[in-house]
Amino acid sequence: MTADDRGLLLGDGLFETVLVRQRHACLWAWHRARLELGLQRLGFPAQDPEWLRGEIEAAAGPGERLVRLTLTRGRGPRGYAPPAEPAVTRLVSAGPEMSRPDPAGATPLRIGFSTIPASVNPALGGIKHLGRLDNVLARMHWREGEDEAILRDAAGRITCATQGNLWLREGTHLVTPPVDEAGIAGTRRAWVLEKAEEFGVSTEVAWPTYERLQAADGLYVSNARLGLAAGVLIGGGAARTEPAALQALRRALHEAD
Amino acid sequence: MTADDRGLLLGDGLFETVLVRQRHACLWAWHRARLELGLQRLGFPAQDPEWLRGEIEAAAGPGERLVRLTLTRGRGPRGYAPPAEPAVTRLVSAGPEMSRPDPAGATPLRIGFSTIPASVNPALGGIKHLGRLDNVLARMHWREGEDEAILRDAAGRITCATQGNLWLREGTHLVTPPVDEAGIAGTRRAWVLEKAEEFGVSTEVAWPTYERLQAADGLYVSNARLGLAAGVLIGGGAARTEPAALQALRRALHEAD
Known part of the structure; x- marks a missing residue:
C-alpha cells in the first residue's frame, strides 16, 4: 500500500468479508449486491464483480476461510476531492482455515x-x-x-x-x-x-x-x-x-x- | 504502509493538518489538544506530542506548507478487537509550498x-x-x-x-x-x-x-x-x-x- 491511498487517509473505500468454502465464495449474490450498492454510493468507477469473485476464490486455500476484499479509491492529491479518474486499489487477503460453530450446538x-x-x-x-x-x-x-x-x-x-x-x-x-x-x-x-x-x-x-x-x-x-x-x-x-x-x-x- | 494496517482496514486512526510557516507549526497548542482528545477517545497508547511536533516541523520545507500527521493503531489481527499493545503507525507528509489567500482580499x-x-x-x-x-x-x-x-x-x-x-x-x-x-x-x-x-x-x-x-x-x-x-x-x-x-x-x- 502507498501512504497516499485515499482508503487510508480518508476511509474512502469499501470491503466485503466473504466466507469461502472449498474455494467457493458463499452467498456471493448478496455480497455482490451490497458491493455494487456501495460502489454506486461512493461514485467509484465500474468494477467487474465476477472478476473480483475469481480473485476472492483464488486467494482462498482449501477448507473454510474468511476472505476480505478491500476496494479503495486509490491514490489521490491532498484534500477531499477525488481525482477525476481514480485507479481503484484492490486488496484480497485470506484468513486461516477455520471451523464455524455449528448452529445447533453453539453456546448462546x-x-x-x-x-x-x-x-x-x-x-x-x-x-x-x-x-x-x-x-x-x-x-x-x-x-x-x-x-x-x-x-x-x-x-x-x-x-x-x-x-x-x-x-x-x-x-x-x-x-x-x-x-x-x-x-x-x-x-x-x-x-x-x-x-x-x-x-x-x-x-x-x-x-x-x-x-x-x-x-x-x-x-x-x-x-x-x-x-x-x-x-x-x-x-x-x-x-x-x-x-x-x-x-x-x-x-x-x-x-x- | 502494510496492507494489514488498521488505519486502512477500519479507519482506526486520527490525523492533523498543520500549517507550518518557516518550519514552525502554527497553532500547535490547539492541534495538540485535539489530537490528545482523539487519542484518549480511541484508547491509543500515549504519544509524545512534542516529539510529533518536531517530526511535523522537520518534514516541512521553507515557506508555508500544510503538513499532515496521520496516526493509526498499526497492524492487527482480523476483526474489530485491537491488539492489547498496538504499535502506532505514524505518517508525516508535507504539501507543496503555497500562499494562503489574504483575508481582506479574498473573493467570498x-x-x-x-x-x-x-x-x-x-x-x-x-x-x-x-x-x-x-x-x-x-x-x-x-x-x-x-x-x-x-x-x-x-x-x-x-x-x-x-x-x-x-x-x-x-x-x-x-x-x-x-x-x-x-x-x-x-x-x-x-x-x-x-x-x-x-x-x-x-x-x-x-x-x-x-x-x-x-x-x-x-x-x-x-x-x-x-x-x-x-x-x-x-x-x-x-x-x-x-x-x-x-x-x-x-x-x-x-x-x-
Whole structure:
C-alpha cells in the first residue's frame, strides 16, 4: 500500500468479508449486491464483480476461510476531492482455515448494551465502508462476561450488534432493525429476509422498543462467520426453546452456498 | 504502509493538518489538544506530542506548507478487537509550498447546501478520525458554482461546511454549531472561540436555524488553510460590510503562530 491511498487517509473505500468454502465464495449474490450498492454510493468507477469473485476464490486455500476484499479509491492529491479518474486499489487477503460453530450446538452469545453509539448517516447507512470506528470502539468497550453488545444510535434506537446484525425472535417471527440510516446491510441479514418465509418464519424490519427486546423469546446475531447465532440478553430471561422452523432456517444458512 | 494496517482496514486512526510557516507549526497548542482528545477517545497508547511536533516541523520545507500527521493503531489481527499493545503507525507528509489567500482580499466563497448528511455519533464528534466519507461525498456533490456547501445532520441541524467549520456573523457576534455530536472541532474554530473577545467580537455555540442563517450579515468557513474565510449563501443576500473588529480578528488569525 502507498501512504497516499485515499482508503487510508480518508476511509474512502469499501470491503466485503466473504466466507469461502472449498474455494467457493458463499452467498456471493448478496455480497455482490451490497458491493455494487456501495460502489454506486461512493461514485467509484465500474468494477467487474465476477472478476473480483475469481480473485476472492483464488486467494482462498482449501477448507473454510474468511476472505476480505478491500476496494479503495486509490491514490489521490491532498484534500477531499477525488481525482477525476481514480485507479481503484484492490486488496484480497485470506484468513486461516477455520471451523464455524455449528448452529445447533453453539453456546448462546451473552449480549449486553454498548455505551458507544452507532453513527447515523443516511448517505452511508447499509454500505460496508472503511470507517468502522463505531465497531472498533464498541468491541473495545465490551464489559466482562459479554460476547456481544448492542449499539443504539444517538436517538436511542436499537440499531445493530457490534459484530453483525441483531435479530429478536417472537415465536416464529424475526425482527431486525433497518439499516438505511445506520449499521451495515449484512449478507446473512439479506438472505434471511429473502428466505425465511420458505421455512415458515416471518420477518419484520423495525427498530424494536426496549420492552420488545426484553420480552423476546430469543436474540440472534448474524454475520458471515456466525451465520445466525443465538444469544441471550444479559440480565434478561433465559432463551426459550427454539421452534423447529428456526432450527431449520439456521441450519440452511449454515450450509448455504 | 502494510496492507494489514488498521488505519486502512477500519479507519482506526486520527490525523492533523498543520500549517507550518518557516518550519514552525502554527497553532500547535490547539492541534495538540485535539489530537490528545482523539487519542484518549480511541484508547491509543500515549504519544509524545512534542516529539510529533518536531517530526511535523522537520518534514516541512521553507515557506508555508500544510503538513499532515496521520496516526493509526498499526497492524492487527482480523476483526474489530485491537491488539492489547498496538504499535502506532505514524505518517508525516508535507504539501507543496503555497500562499494562503489574504483575508481582506479574498473573493467570498459561494456557499450552497449539500445533499450529503453529516454523520452523528457523540463518541466520534469533534475528533479528526480517518473516516471522512461525509466530507468526500459532500465535496463530490458540490453543484456548479459552489465553492463550499453546508452539511446538515439527519435531523436537519446545520452542522458544518464541507472543508471546515461554519460561522454566521450577526453584527460583531459569531455563531458556530456545536461539534460534540458531529463534525470536527477545528483548531481555527477553537482559536476564534478563545480569542474573539479580545477583538470585541462575541461568540456563541449553537445550531442555527435556517431563518438565522438566511438573515446573517455574513458567513465564514474556518480551517488551517483558509483561516476564517468570508462566504455568502448562494441565493441569499450579499454580505454586508464587515466591521473593523472582524477584520482585525481575521487578520490576527491569518498571522497567528
